[in-house]
Amino acid sequence: MNEETDRALVKRTLRGDRKAFEMIVRKYQQPLLNYVGRMVGERELALDFTQDVFVRAYASLRSYSPQFKFSTWLFKIASNLIIDHWRKKKLPTFSLSEPLGSDEDCLTLDVPDGEPGIGRRFELAELRQRIERALENLPGPLRELFVWRHINELSYEEMAEIKGLPVGTIKNRVFQAKEMLRRTLQEMS
Amino acid sequence: MSCLKIMDIYDYIEGSLAPEGNKELERHLSSCPRCRRAVEDRKLVAGAASGLPPFAVPDDFADRVMARIAPLKIRRPAWLIILACSTAWLAAASVLLIVSGRSGLELIAGAGHSLWGYVKTGAVFTAKAATLLTLAVKTLRPLLEAAYRGLSMLTSLVPPGFQALILVLALGIAVSLLLAMRKKLSLGD
Numbered sequence: 001m002n003e004e005t006d007r008a009l010v011k012r013t014l015r016g017d018r019k020a021f022e023m024i025v026r027k028y029q030q031p032l033l034n035y036v037g038r039m040v041g042e043r044e045l046a047l048d049f050t051q052d053v054f055v056r057a058y059a060s061l062r063s064y065s066p067q068f069k070f071s072t073w074l075f076k077i078a079s080n081l082i083i084d085h086w087r088k089k090k091l092p093t094f095s096l097s098e099p100l101g102s103d104e105d106c107l108t109l110d111v112p113d114g115e116p117g118i119g120r121r122f123e124l125a126e127l128r129q130r131i132e133r134a135l136e137n138l139p140g141p142l143r144e145l146f147v148w149r150h151i152n153e154l155s156y157e158e159m160a161e162i163k164g165l166p167v168g169t170i171k172n173r174v175f176q177a178k179e180m181l182r183r184t185l186q187e188m189s
Numbered sequence: 190m191s192c193l194k195i196m197d198i199y200d201y202i203e204g205s206l207a208p209e210g211n212k213e214l215e216r217h218l219s220s221c222p223r224c225r226r227a228v229e230d231r232k233l234v235a236g237a238a239s240g241l242p243p244f245a246v247p248d249d250f251a252d253r254v255m256a257r258i259a260p261l262k263i264r265r266p267a268w269l270i271i272l273a274c275s276t277a278w279l280a281a282a283s284v285l286l287i288v289s290g291r292s293g294l295e296l297i298a299g300a301g302h303s304l305w306g307y308v309k310t311g312a313v314f315t316a317k318a319a320t321l322l323t324l325a326v327k328t329l330r331p332l333l334e335a336a337y338r339g340l341s342m343l344t345s346l347v348p349p350g351f352q353a354l355i356l357v358l359a360l361g362i363a364v365s366l367l368l369a370m371r372k373k374l375s376l377g378d
């Protein structure tokens with residue numbers, strides 16, 4: 001139903017109905033800003049980038065293929081924009097399909113006996129603040145997956161579609177992101 | 190069962206384990222406090238991460254996006270343009286043949302006529318066309334006006350693809366009618 005609405009709005013926009021595109025903007029402004037904001041850090045920059053995502057989407061709306069979900073198409077545009085930004089700023093980035101080297105071992109169970117877990121050590125509000133700070137230290141590609149999974153609530157299939165990678169690879173990287181975040185939280189405390 | 194792997198823990202938290210695997214894992218959890226703590230802690234962090242506050246979207250965000258985009262040019266499909274042009278040419282050629290009262294072959298064969306012959310034919314043709322046009326304007330005007338009003342209403346209700354189909358069908362019928370009436374008109378020289 002939701003997808004049908006999106007497709008109908010895209011059709012109307014292509015027929016010249018600007019109001020339909022405005023409805024798309026209002027529908028996706030919040031989820032996109034939640035994602036872009038956590039990827040670039042600064043609020044004003046995030047607002048500019050989110051605007052750019054919609055402008056780019058509008059300009060290339062004819063290339064949108066209705067066989068894909070409109071939301072994943074929008075997130076793909078946003079992701080490409082952010083990768084360009086990282087490259088321009090020469091921020092470290094890597095392909096999710098490549099092995100992470102020594103960071104691969106974060107998928108081994110590491111629970112010290114007798115210590116309370118990280119989730120028990122803080123009140124919920126403080127834990128959330130710490131998660132936000134820990135997120136900033138995650139490598140960009142892993143942070144992106146974490147945000148999509150936990151904040152945008154995308155499915156592994158949707159993330160795989162956006163990144164053009166197998167679902168298994170994406171799932172593995174999401175678990176890795178979660179474990180790296182846990183480790184950062186432990187180091188911070 | 191030996192202690193859990195990280196992937197199993199996350200699959201368990203996300204409810205994506207097969208029922209049998211789920212039962213086996215729960216059996217292990219009931220006897221292993223270390224794994225129980227690992228699961229509980231990851232659940233707490235995942236829960237906290239899913240409730241991170243959204244970024245505030247300015248009230249005029251959508252307006253700002255809409256101010257940056259220009260209206261889309263409505264493109265007609267190439268096949269529709271080709272079809273319309275060929276139909277128009279066909280219709281024009283048919284009308285010309287009917288009004289002149291000559292067949293296409295006759296016209297080609299008559300290419301050897303003297304210039305005077307063409308002038309005479311042209312003069313007769315012009316006079317007859319003018320008479321026909323005057324007659325048509327007088328008699329067909331109310332009909333044309335009604336058709337115009339009907340078409341205006343139709344184009345506002347019917348999608349462009351269907352409109353093209355109706356147009357082609359209508360032209361086809363008109364041409365067939367004109368061909369059928371050709372003998373009756375017998376406007377030849």
